[in-house]
Amino acid sequence: MVARVADSGVVDDSRWAIVVEAPFVSPGSHRLSVRGPEPRGGELWTERRLRFVETGSVGLLVATAALPIRLELDRPEPPPTVSIAGDEGRPLTWLCGGYGNSWRGFALLDVADVAPGSYTAEVALASHPSRRIRFRRIVVDRPPSQAE
Numbered sequence: 001m002v003a004r005v006a007d008s009g010v011v012d013d014s015r016w017a018i019v020v021e022a023p024f025v026s027p028g029s030h031r032l033s034v035r036g037p038e039p040r041g042g043e044l045w046t047e048r049r050l051r052f053v054e055t056g057s058v059g060l061l062v063a064t065a066a067l068p069i070r071l072e073l074d075r076p077e078p079p080p081t082v083s084i085a086g087d088e089g090r091p092l093t094w095l096c097g098g099y100g101n102s103w104r105g106f107a108l109l110d111v112a113d114v115a116p117g118s119y120t121a122e123v124a125l126a127s128h129p130s131r132r133i134r135f136r137r138i139v140v141d142r143p144p145s146q147a148e
Helices: none
Strands: 009-012 015-018 028-037 043-052 061-063 066-073 081-084 092-099 102-110 117-124 131-137
Touching (some): 066 117, 066 131
Parallel strands (some): 061 131
Antiparallel strands (some): 066 102, 117 131
């Protein structure tokens, strides 16, 4: 599968975020290869190992140690405050950038210490209405052959 960050994500200096639906990907370990433009005319490649699991939860986000969130915006937004089950100020990585005539915000929320179960993340934004994101936190044990 090939996707362009410019078509599905945002870039902020050296950081980028992209959302690509991949319903055809089978459960298991997969390699994601990303190629970016190198300033001197070459190409810069990076790879990440991703683990996909079958959840049976259609329409519900699933998180293991981190919860990725994409927000459609109409203007730039500073990092939001996120709470889960009354626990405010969850650690997150935030990237906000232009996308066509609008903006997108991408948050990567640390949920490693959240017990398995279903939750609602309350996302408080400075200049947009608050958002509620439903998700299920699961624990996935890596098979010994997959450990890195």
